[in-house]
Every structure is written in C-alpha cells, then in structure tokens.
C-alpha cells in the first residue's frame with residue numbers, strides 16, 4: 013500500500029531564493045543616481061561590487077552573523093580580565109570583505125595634508141549595496157570612517173592614526189593599535205542619565221602627564237572590539253572629546269571594562285556594550301570645553317551613513333517583495349500581475365526611488381561643499397531632514413514589503429523578518445527623530461539666508477512653491493511644535509528635487525503622491541500619476 017505524503021516532496025508555488033543577484037546592475041534607481049554623480053566610468057567596478065555582495069555566500073554570511081551574535085568574555089578561565097568580544101567567523105568574513113573595499117575609510121584615501129575628505133558619493137553607493145547583505149557590521153565601518161573628522165581637531169593624533177585607519181587588511185586581534193594592519197574606531201557619548209543631552213555627561217577627565225585619565229560609564233558603546241573610542245568627558249575646562257585606545261602607549265591594556273552586551277531587537281551581529289572607564293588613558297581631541305563641536309564633525313558623517321544605509325535596506329525589501337510577487341501565483345495569477353499588488357509595489361518603489369535619489373544627492377553635496385557654499389548650506393540643512401525621513405520611513409516600508417510575502421515574510425528563515433527588526437535603529441541612534449527635527453530648526457535659525465536659499469532652489473527644481481508647503485524660512489515663525497512637519501516637508505521637497513535631476517521623470521509622481529496628494533497613511537493607496545508600470549519595471553528590470 014502506498015502512502016501519499018501530505019506535503020509534496022518539492023514545495024509548489026514558492027519563489028526561489030533571492031541569491032546570486034547583482035545589487036548594482038539590477039538596481040536602476042541606484043544606477044541612475046550613480047550616473048548623476050558621474051560614476052559612469054566606474055560602472056564595471058560597481059557591477060563587480062554588486063555581484064560580490066549579492067552572492068549567495070555573502071548573503072549566507074549575513075544570516076549566520078545574525079543568528080550567532082557576539083558574546084562578551086569578561087574574564088578568562090583563570091579569572092584574568094579579558095574584556096573581549098567573540099564573533100562568529102561569518103562576521104569576520106563580512107568585515108574582511110568590507111574593509112578590503114574601504115567602507116571604513118575610502119573618503120580619506122586622498123584627503124591630503126588638509127585632511128579634506130573626498131569621494132562621499134562613491135563610498136555611499138557601496139555602503140548602500142553592502143548594507144543589504146548585512147547591516148550590523150556597518151556600525152564599526154561607519155564610525156571608523158567618520159572618526160577622522162573629529163580627530164582632525166588634534167592633527168598629531170590624526171596623523172599618527174591615519175595610516176592604520178587607511179589599512180584595508182582587517183585585523184581582529186586584541187593587541188596594540190600600532191602593531192595592527194588596520195584598525196577600527198568607535199564612539200562613546202551616551203551615558204545612563206542622558207544620550208541626547210550629552211551636556212549631562214558626568215564622566216570625568218583629569219589631566220595627567222602625557223594625557224588624561226578618564227573615569228565614568230557609558231550606557232551604549234557599540235563595536236567594543238574597536239581599537240579606540242572617541243569619548244566625551246568633563247575636563248576642567250568643560251565637556252571635551254578624548255580618544256581612548258584599547259592599549260596604553262606603554263603597551264599595557266587600558267582600563268576599559270565592559271559590563272555587558274545589550275540584548276537588542278535587531279542589529280544582532282553588532283555588539284553594543286555598557287562600559288566603565290577607571291582612570292583610563294585618553295588623549296585630548298580639540299580644546300577643552302569644545303567636546304560637542306568636535307564630536308559633531310563625526311556625527312554629521314554618521315548621519316549621512318544612516319540615511320544611505322536605510323535607503324539600502326528599503327531597496328532590498330522592495331526588490332525581495334517584487335521578486336516573490338513575480339513567482340507566487342494566487343487565484344491562478346502571478347501576484348505581480350494583480351492590480352492591487354501592483355499599486356502596493358509601485359508605491360513602495362516610489363518611496364525607494366525618493367530615498368535613493370535623496371541619499372545620493374546628499375552624499376554629492378558633501379563632496380561639493382568644500383568648494384561651493386550653496387552645497388555646504390544644502391548639506392547642513394538637508395542632512396538631519398534626510399536622516400529623519402529616510403530612517404523613519406524604513407520600518408513601515410519594510411513591514412509592507414514583508415506583507416507582500418504573506419506568511420513567509422514573518423518567518424525567520426526568510427530575510428525580511430531580520431530586516432524588519434534591523435530597520436528602526438538608524439532612526440534612533442546618531443540623533444533620534446525629534447532631535448533631527450530640532451536640528452533642522454537650529455540650522456534655519458543660525459543661517460536663515462542660507463536656509464532660505466536652499467529651500468528656494470529646491471522649490472524651483474521641482475516646480476513647487478515652498479511657501480505653499482509651509483516651508484517659509486522665518487525663524488521667528490518656526491516653533492518646536494512644527495519641527496517635525498517642517499522637517500518632513502523639507503526632506504520630501506529635497507527628494508523631489510533629487511528625482512527631478514533624473515531622466516526617469518518620476519519626480520511628478522513623487523510630487524503628486526508625497527507632496528500634493530491626499531496623504532494616504534498606507535502604501536498602495538496613492539495616486540501615482542500614471543507611473544505605476546514604470547515604477548514596477550524599474551524594481552527588477554528583466
């Protein structure tokens with residue numbers, strides 16, 4: 013007697029794995045933005061990069077690094093203090109590839125004596141791609157890349173560390189930085205009593221011969237296996253930035269003690285620690301009392317990275333949803349051929365088009381800012397607005413993309429569950445939503461003419477009257493209560509402007525759906541001004 017299996021031996025009507033894809037070639041919004049940044053002659057390298065990060069093996073490393081999160085080893089078997097974090101080999105493989113690609117440093121490759129970074133947009137394209145494979149290991153890469161902006165306030169320290177920061181051969185060993193082929197740097201600002209309000213920091217810095225001794229606690233300090241940390245502490249002259257290396261100049265371990273690793277919602281491949289310093293050696297970076305100004309140089313760059321990375325995460329989510337929908341048949345028809353699914357996918361795609369164009373346009377402003385005051389004004393005003401909008405859009409968008417997969421989307425073996433847990437963090441760290449909105453107001457009130465000039469230009473390019481959108485620059489008329497609205501509108505206008513530069517003609521759909529439309533709260537309801545088919549074709553071109 014034969015017994016039929018209740019399940020077929022091969023599961024029917026499931027989409028194949030989304031692996032061995034080219035994360036550059038298949039991404040038209042990214043390719044358009046890269047072309048606008050003038051990277052046509054780099055297309056071959058970017059294509060190779062996109063293939064490497066879309067490879068099955070690379071995506072599998074991302075899964076393994078998250079399913080096997082890092083572990084803190086406080087002491088060794090004999091009770092000697094270790095303060096070491098152990099990572100799965102997959103995490104090391106991710107770091108090896110991404111450091112080889114220079115994601116932790118490439119803007120400083122040709123910075124010269126003036127320490128003026130270049131190539132933000134070129135790096136942003138790669139960051140956008142790499143984050144789709146695995147977002148957690150972006151944390152040390154982003155912080156290392158940004159750290160030199162703060163270190164410049166202590167030129168001797170910056171010069172000493174620069175060759176190691178530019179090193180491309182990942183070296184995870186816990187040993188003095190000067191013995192390593194390459195280093196990574198982290199940042200410790202947030203204390204138990206306050207993160208946003210760093211003026212409330214109570215860590216103390218006492219001047220000693222050759223440096224300072226730092227004593228205090230940090231509530232969050234990510235990537236604790238970094239070789240040094242930029243830390244805020246109260247010196248005699250006020251809040252000051254310090255560089256705390258894992259090893260003191262005499263080769264002894266520095267007094268940096270990890271209490272525990274945070275048990276986080278997502279971002280699980282990355283370690284985030286609680287830490288104590290007990291007379292830890294530190295070098296002063298910048299003047300005493302100038303700590304916030306110094307560290308903000310770094311934070312401006314990490315905020316750009318948050319926007320770029322969230323745009324990358326959104327891209328992966330929508331590409332995955334489109335891939336699944338083009339295979340899955342429901343009521344005998346492919347989902348992607350059914351009108352309401354098309355409306356949903358197209359609306360999601362529009363959000364990604366705007367986020368990608370805006371993030372890359374912002375990276376270009378960073379490149380142009382040193383020689384062009386109007387680009388510097390754009391970068392100052394739009395950075396917090398772009399971080400606000402893009403990072404806050406990501407969780408909702410990933411959720412809707414997840415739903416396109418039905419029940420599969422909610423299952424851990426499929427990547428959207430991990431992506432969903434990852435998505436909120438870029439909005440929280442490096443300045444949470446309200447803080448970004450308030451920072452936009454600060455930029456307006458400190459330089460109203462520059463802000464007005466930026467906003468007027470954005471309006472011209474996208475054919476909109478900024479005043480009608482509530483974007484009138486009158487510091488007296490702007491209250492904190494309106495900051496979120498102002499910030500969101502500004503970011504939407506900037507995204508429409510960035511899309512207007514492109515050939516795809518999608519700015520009209522964006523303006524109609526996101527600035528003029530009825531403002532439906534869920535994807536799939538917006539009027540897309542006839543751009544639906546084009547938006548869907550551009551997600552995964554044949």
Ligand SMILES: Cc1cc2nc3c(=O)[nH]c(=O)nc-3n(C[C@H](O)[C@H](O)[C@H](O)COP(=O)(O)OP(=O)(O)OC[C@H]3O[C@@H](n4cnc5c(N)ncnc54)[C@H](O)[C@@H]3O)c2cc1C
Nearest residue numbers: 199200201202206207208232233234441442444445446447
């Ligand atoms: C996974 C992870 C890793 C992290 N890694 C690091 C790290 O490596 N180094 C580091 O220094 N920090 C790190 N952080 C900390 C992070 O930067 C802070 O959590 C964040 O800046 C917010 O600070 P807070 O938690 O103290 O919240 P609070 O400052 O208490 O803020 C709480 C809320 O109040 C809002 N708010 C603040 N001020 C105002 C205001 N004036 N008006 C209205 N609303 C306001 C904020 O937007 C926020 O939503 C990490 C956080 C996470 C989640």
